[in-house]
Amino acid sequence: WSASSGAAWLKATPASGSGSGTLSAVFDPAGLAVGEYSTTLTVLASDGQSATLTATLSVQPSGLVTANGVVFNAVNGAPIATQVIPLDTDDKSSASWSAVANAPWLRISPTSGKTPATAVLTVDPTVGALASASYNSSVTLSATGLPARELPVTLNLTPATLSASVNSITLGGTYGRDFSATPSVTLSLNTSTNSWPWTLGTLPAWASATVASGSVNQAGSKTAFKALPIGAPVGASSALVNATARVNGDQVVAPVLLNINRDRHKLLPSETGVALSGSPGWTRLSRTLTVQDNYGSFGGMSAASSQPWLVAGVSGNKLTVTADPTPLGTDTLNIATVTLTPLDADASAPEPIRVAMWKGTHTPVTNVSTVLTYNHVITDPIRPYAYVHNGGAYVDIYNLYSGQKAGSITGLGASLGDMTTSANGDYLFLLNLSSRTLATIDLNTLAVVSQLPVDADAATRLKVIRPNGVEMLVLSTGAAYLTSNGGRLTLPLSGGGPLAASADGKNLLQQQENSATVQITTLSVDYSALNGGTLYPARIAAASHANTGTLGQDIAVSPDGTRIYTASSTPKLCSILNPVDLGVLGYLAAGDGTPNNVKLGSDGRIYCGAAVKTATSDVWMYDTSGKLLNQFKLAGSGKQLLPRQLAVSGDGTILIGITDDGVATIVPVGP
Structure with missing residues (x-):
């Protein structure tokens, strides 16, 4: 067979063959004018048979060929990759072309040339400062002698994300008193290496920022915040600050929540009650106290005394009170109040300091024993008084210098328990076991001013502490009460036993009483004005466990909290412990007796008392280094000191103790 075309623009391939096969028809429009063409393709076999096929061709005007459309998807502000488009004519003939972008944010390069070619499309949202949205435009492509063509271009912009490394920052610390920290926040913007300006919104009056504006990209930009506590109210405050x-x-x-905790700014004296004394044999006319700023930023102070016989002198954060007994009457008790005034405008000194001066004509030199019998004794922190009772309905008051009974507090109930005083000596707190109440007695008037219901019994012990200058009465059961208003608090104490605390009240210890092992519990205690007043107690595990010895009897803590002193039946020594882990630092000898009392004087001297009937001494006095200074005999023949019934006068010069026959004995130890 053979194949033939009726027109030169149509060719058969192959043109001949034999048997079955495949025939292709190929057109060649070269030289043809625009128009419609028709012809036939005939296949003739050698046996005379034939087949005819009809072919048509439409020749169109020549034009440019490129992409159908271009779409850009990008984060606004981030780098946007270019896109390349091809340019040609449909008949592959070379043509001169030009291009025009139809939006300010759209560019094409180059803008002219000859086909075949490529061009680069670029979008730039900074032109016109485009907001995130979808934008449609086009590029007009033209060629000489050919119709123009529009290339659609779409730009889809999504907003960038400004992120903050933290969503919330708290200034002031847990208790609202630590303003040293400057927590930072890092801002980042998902625009890769492209940087954009940012600013920080209006800050509250109680905060400042190290950087309030700048530029930011993916690498980040940092700013830090500092507390300005004077601009914040007492309590917890918050403000939402936007970085834009x-x-x-x-x-x-990117929002950041700023919080500030602000406690009341205070000056806190190391003691709020001071006992001074003067007699022919010895005097203690001056005491120096340390005043702390609870913010840790002491700005100075002044001090004023309410009485002319007492001078209050200030040197840095030291307050020295000095009495001049010359104008005072003999055998008289005189009380003055020292008021501190902080130089920091936002600070206060809410605790007045009560100072008592005893001017006596008699210097005690020998022991004096009471005729009446008792089983409880404490001393006044500022007056030369001891308060004693026998579990009955009254409390007797003894002047430790004269050895005489100075008065009684009556109408208290049928059965009395433990007692203690306020830190400044204004009040006596006493458990009334018959009515299960806590009585508060004004020691200036000896009148009962309140009766608070409590869950207590004869084994309940009392201790006054003043963490952060807030006085509270702690019961060995774990209950606690604000002495200012009777507000109830709770501490994680259990097991009962005597209590001891550092002078600032922030270290509170309890020793189990008469147990087979000496179990000590140590708490850190703080109190802040946050949330209307919040107690922060925490058990210190490393210093809360069984310790050496058996049958714990008494416990004391040095004013600075660096030493713990315990008295227990074994070992037959008073122990000195490390408050960090209760490790033994040393011992204080107590003869061959069974230690059952350990007390500290206001001058730092340490007294270890023991139950011993036959020895010549039952109280040993040591200095702060553990050196034995003296020893005393308090109990009469065949009698012994009762557990926890030894006390030191407020001026540190006289002891009083009760023995198992109920006799209270006053022992002068001197300055």
């Missing part, structure tokens, strides 16, 4: 970045036509925001 302007990205082309968008504003993107």
